[in-house]
Amino acid sequence: MEQFMAPLWLSLKLAVFTTLILALVGVVSGYVLHMFSFRGKSLIRAIIALPLVLPPTVLGYYLLVAMQPDSFAGGVFEKLFGVRMVFSFYGILLGSIVFSLPFMVSPILSGLDALPKSLREASFTLGKTRLQTFFKVLVPNIKSSLFAAFIMTFAHTIGEFGVVLMIGGNIPGQTRVASIAIFHEMEAMNYDVANQYALVLLVFSLVIIFLVQWLQKRIALW
Amino acid sequence: MVEAAYSLDCTKKYADRGRSFSLEAELTLSKGSFTALMGPSGAGKTTLLRLLAGLEKPDSGVISASEFVWSSPSAFVAPHLRHIGYVFQDYALFPHLNVKANIQYGFREEVDNTWLEQLLTVFKIQDLINDRPASLSGGQQQRVALARALAAKPALLLLDEPMAALDFSLRNEIRGELKQMLGLLNTTAVMATHDLLEATILADHVVWLEDGKVVREGAPREVLKAELLRLKEQTRDI
Numbered sequence: 001m002e003q004f005m006a007p008l009w010l011s012l013k014l015a016v017f018t019t020l021i022l023a024l025v026g027v028v029s030g031y032v033l034h035m036f037s038f039r040g041k042s043l044i045r046a047i048i049a050l051p052l053v054l055p056p057t058v059l060g061y062y063l064l065v066a067m068q069p070d071s072f073a074g075g076v077f078e079k080l081f082g083v084r085m086v087f088s089f090y091g092i093l094l095g096s097i098v099f100s101l102p103f104m105v106s107p108i109l110s111g112l113d114a115l116p117k118s119l120r121e122a123s124f125t126l127g128k129t130r131l132q133t134f135f136k137v138l139v140p141n142i143k144s145s146l147f148a149a150f151i152m153t154f155a156h157t158i159g160e161f162g163v164v165l166m167i168g169g170n171i172p173g174q175t176r177v178a179s180i181a182i183f184h185e186m187e188a189m190n191y192d193v194a195n196q197y198a199l200v201l202l203v204f205s206l207v208i209i210f211l212v213q214w215l216q217k218r219i220a221l222w
Numbered sequence: 223m224v225e226a227a228y229s230l231d232c233t234k235k236y237a238d239r240g241r242s243f244s245l246e247a248e249l250t251l252s253k254g255s256f257t258a259l260m261g262p263s264g265a266g267k268t269t270l271l272r273l274l275a276g277l278e279k280p281d282s283g284v285i286s287a288s289e290f291v292w293s294s295p296s297a298f299v300a301p302h303l304r305h306i307g308y309v310f311q312d313y314a315l316f317p318h319l320n321v322k323a324n325i326q327y328g329f330r331e332e333v334d335n336t337w338l339e340q341l342l343t344v345f346k347i348q349d350l351i352n353d354r355p356a357s358l359s360g361g362q363q364q365r366v367a368l369a370r371a372l373a374a375k376p377a378l379l380l381l382d383e384p385m386a387a388l389d390f391s392l393r394n395e396i397r398g399e400l401k402q403m404l405g406l407l408n409t410t411a412v413m414a415t416h417d418l419l420e421a422t423i424l425a426d427h428v429v430w431l432e433d434g435k436v437v438r439e440g441a442p443r444e445v446l447k448a449e450l451l452r453l454k455e456q457t458r459d460i
Contacts (some may be wrong), residue, residue: 121277122314124301127330127374136327140318 004193006173007181008200014089014164014177015157018096019104022153025097026104027139034112034138035120035130045109052102060166063095067167085167092168092175099163103152111145112138144219148212155208159201227253227410228378232283232293234273236434238264245269245434251378254408258415258425258442260449265431267414268311271380274412275308276301287378305330307371307379307409311386313363315355321366322351328373341369344399361392368396372403379404381413385420397423418446 029048033041051059067074067085077085085091115138123133139146161179168175170184178197185194228251235244245266251257259267272278273285276292276299285293292299307328315324325341326333342348345365355363364384371379385393401424404411415421421428421442428445430438438445 116312116314118310118312118314119316121275121301122308122310122316123327124277125275125304125306125308125380126328126370127302127305128327129300129302137316137318141316 007176007178011178015154018157019154022104026108030108031134048105049102051099056162060163087169092164095163095167100153103156104149107145107149111142230285232280234280236269243434256411256425257427258421261431266434307376309367309371309381309384311382313367325370328370330374345369360387379409379411
């Protein structure tokens with residue numbers, strides 16, 4: 001049982017860390033991209049959206065190359081934090097963060113863009129700074145977008161396969177997440193076990209969809 | 223001669239309904255005065271208010287408050303530091319806050335409960351304090367927006383066609399309340415409006431704009447009389 005649960009716990013751990021880190025990244029980038037005008041803003045938005053269209057194997061390949069111990073980024077991580085990025089949990093966490101970035105940032109930016117400009121301008125004229133306006137006026141009015149961003153990021157990370165396989169491989173207890181476990185058991189012709197993992201992910205996805213619908217109604221009333 | 227509280231002499235390119243204009247305006251506001259900005263749509267009334275509020279930066283020229291420069295090629299004071307009040311055309315009430323919290327948001331430092339009660343009484347919104355903006359009528363939203371803009375006792379109040387969406391009797395009522403509060407605070411006010419009657423009742427100075435330029439200014443009756451005469455001439459030509 002413990003052996004069966006290990007990939008599921010790892011997927012959960014990866015999803016929780018990815019969502020928490022991206023929540024911070026999403027809110028900060030939402031603040032910067034929405035509240036400030038600067039050159040290159042469109043380029044940054046395009047780069048954030050890139051993982052939506054880039055094949056996961058391509059992204060995984062580039063991250064794998066970039067995180068090799070003899071590469072600049074891989075060397076920095078190893079020297080500064082003492083961690084090897086490739087074929088480790090840290091590696092798949094970084095890959096997962098990059099791959100899920102648009103799932104967190106895009107809903108937040110869309111929510112902010114949809115708010116009337118006069119709301120933030122009214123806040124400025126009432127003596128509030130950009131930062132105060134962002135947290136006191138804008139964030140409370142994009143609750144459903146924030147919620148959608150968190151859920152989508154979490155759910156997307158749970159089902160991640162390509163990037164994780166490219167960067168982390170298939171190491172039990174370290175990088176073998178649930179979606180890779182399905183692949184592994186299929187390869188080993190353990191169809192029963194593969195079926196159980198697939199069923200768990202299917203039920204999880206359904207629960208997430210119902211949860212999103214239910215909570216969005218609650219948030220709309222809140 | 224009355225000392226100028228605010229002065230604006232600047233240019234700004236702006237667009238309205240797909241057309242580009244260039245605002246070239248010179249304006250002086252004396253302390254406690256009420257100026258109505260009038261003119262056809264796209265004349266630059268809102269752009270002028272936004273320049274005074276610091277929501278737009280001028281392309282050239284200077285905007286100053288007494289001896290302080292608010293906007294110039296080398297300096298810019300952000301809107302939150304200008305100690306102004308602004309009533310937007312769409313009122314811009316915060317949907318997540320109730321009426322009381324919306325008004326409290328306008329206080330710069332600690333909430334002055336006596337002043338808050340006074341605002342609620344004058345604008346007749348005491349019974350609405352727990353309501354969210356979405357459940358209010360246009361007139362009620364207008365009153366809350368005015369109360370919020372006046373919460374911090376601003377030195378300059380800017381009003382962008384604040385009563386455009388209200389019916390005649392409601393406008394009359396709110397005009398009275400607004401005049402009462404402005405008199406109490408000795409606040410300088412600038413209002414963009416299309417309403418001749420409103421300008422005559424509230425303002426002591428009218429500035430008529432066309433295509434971004436001031437074409438006439440003075441006492442309300444004189445400016446409006448000249449404008450009516452011009453319109454009459456135009457109609458005769460047709």
